[in-house]
Amino acid sequence: MKAVHFGAGNIGRGFVGLLLHEGGYEVVFSDVADALVDAINAASEYTVREAGPGGVNRVVTGFRAVNSRLAPDGLAEEIATADVVTTAVGPTVLRFVAPAIVEGLRRRSPDAAPLQVMACENAIGATDQLRDEVVTAAGADADALTAGAVFANTAVDRIVPAQPAGAGVDVTVEPYFEWAIESGPFDGALPSIPGAHFVDDLAPYIERKLFTVNTGHAATAYFGARAGIERISDALADPKIAAQVSAALEETSAVLVEEHGLDPAELAEYRAKILDRFRNPELVDTVQRVGRQPLRKISRNERFIGPAAMAAERGLSSSALTAAVAAALEFDDPADEQSVELQERLRNEDAESFTASATGLDPEHPLFAAIRDAVIARQEAIMV
Ligand SMILES: NC(=O)c1ccc[n+]([C@@H]2O[C@H](COP(=O)([O-])OP(=O)(O)OC[C@H]3O[C@@H](n4cnc5c(N)ncnc54)[C@H](O)[C@@H]3O)[C@@H](O)[C@H]2O)c1
Ligand SMILES: O=P(O)(O)OC[C@@H](O)[C@@H](O)[C@H](O)[C@H](O)CO
Helix, strand or coil: CEEEEECCCHHHHHHHHHHHHHCCCEEEEEECCHHHHHHHHHCCEEEEEECCCCCCEEEEECEEEEECCCCHHHHHHHHHCCCEEEECCCHHHHHHHHHHHHHHHHCCCCCCCCEEEEECCCCCCHHHHHHHHHHHHHHHHHHHHHCCEEECCEEEECCCCCCCCCCCCCEEECCCCEEEEECHHHCCCCCCCCCEEEECCCHHHHHHHHHHHHHHHHHHHHHHHHCCCCEHHHHHHCHHHHHHHHHHHHHHHHHHHHHHCCCHHHHHHHHHHHHHHHHCCCCCCEHHHHHCCHHHHCCCCCCCHHHHHHHHHCCCCCHHHHHHHHHHCCCCCCCCHHHHHHHHHHHHCCHHHHHHHHHCCCCCCCCHHHHHHHHHHHHHHHHC
C-alpha cells in the first residue's frame, strides 16, 4: 500500500506520516522546500518524540520524498499508483496541490481502486475545498477524473510546534492525538489508519475541535502576544490570560451544546484537558506559530467569528470571543505576511469595510457592530 502526503512539515511528519506508516503504507512525502525534501531522502528513518506524560519515541521507516516543484512528473506517477493521498499544507495552499492530483488521476489505471483523498487541515470542509480545486483544475474532465477518487473530510488534532534548529527530520510532538474521518465516502473500504476513528457525521467533531482547541490556542496566542509573552505555556500561566481564554471557550461550548447537542459536562472535561495540553512544559510552542495567519483566523467560518456568529444568532454571549478578536487585531509579527497585511489594512481601510471583508460578516449580522467597534478601537490605538 502507498500513500502520497503533501506537506512534509510539522504535522505531516509528526502525525499524518507517522500514522500512515503505522497503518502499513509506504509514505511518499511531497513538498516544495528543497532542503527538507533532500533531508528526508537522505534519512532511512526518523523519530517522532512524544514530549510529555506517557510519551514514547516512535520510529518511522519506509518513506521517501518528491519535490513537487522540481519533479511534477514523478509526483503524478506516484499519485497514479497510490492508495491514499493526504495533505497538511495549510488551507490556502490546497489549490496549488490540486493540479498534481488531477495529473495523477489522469494517469491512473481504470482498474485501480478509487484514490482515497483526505485533507488534514484546520478548516471545516477542507477536503471538500480540495475536491472543488481538483474539479476546477480538471476542467472538462472533472466528472471522469473525480470518479476515480473518493474525498473524505477529517479533523486532526495533535500539537506539533515548530522544530528546533538542528533537529533534522525528527519531530517533537505532544503525546495526545485524535483523527476523526468521515466514513461515508469510502463505502466500507476504509483506509488503514490505526487510532483514527471513522464517523458518519464529521460536523460535531471538526467544530468541537476547531472551536475549542484552535479557538483556545489562538486566544492564548493573541492575549499572550499582547502581553509580550513568547511561549504558549507561559501565556496560560498568566491568570488574567487564562481567565480570558476560559471565558472564550465557555462561549464556544455553549454554541456546541446548542448546535450539536453535545453534553456540557463532557465539554467542560474536554476544555480542561485541552488547557492542560497547552500548559505542557515539555512542549515549546510559541505565540508566533499559533497566532500565524491572523487574517485566516478571523475569517467567517474560522475559530473566532464562526462560533461568535453562531452565538450572536442564538442570543448567547459572544463578548469573550470578541475580546479575543480584538487581541488578534493587535497581532503584529513582521515575519508573518498576513500579520503585516492585517496591520496595513487596519491603517488604510475604514472600519466598516474592513470588518465586512475580513470577517465576511454582513453589516446586518448581530455580531457585526461588536467586531466593528473592536476594529475602531484598534485603529484609534494605532493612530495615537
Ligand atoms: N502543527 C500542528 O500542530 C497542526 C495540528 C493540526 C493541524 N495542522 C494543520 O496542518 C497544516 C500544516 O501545518 P504545519 O504546522 O505542519 O505547517 P508547516 O509549515 O510545518 O508544514 C507545511 C508544509 O507544507 C509545505 N508546502 C507548502 N506548499 C506546498 C505545496 N504546494 N506542495 C507541497 N508542500 C507544500 C511546506 O514547505 C511545509 O513543509 C495546516 O493546515 C495546519 O493548520 C497543524
Ligand atoms: O495551524 P493553525 O495555524 O490553523 O493553528 C495553529 C495551532 O492552533 C494548531 O496548529 C494546533 O497546534 C493544532 O490544530 C492542534 O491540533
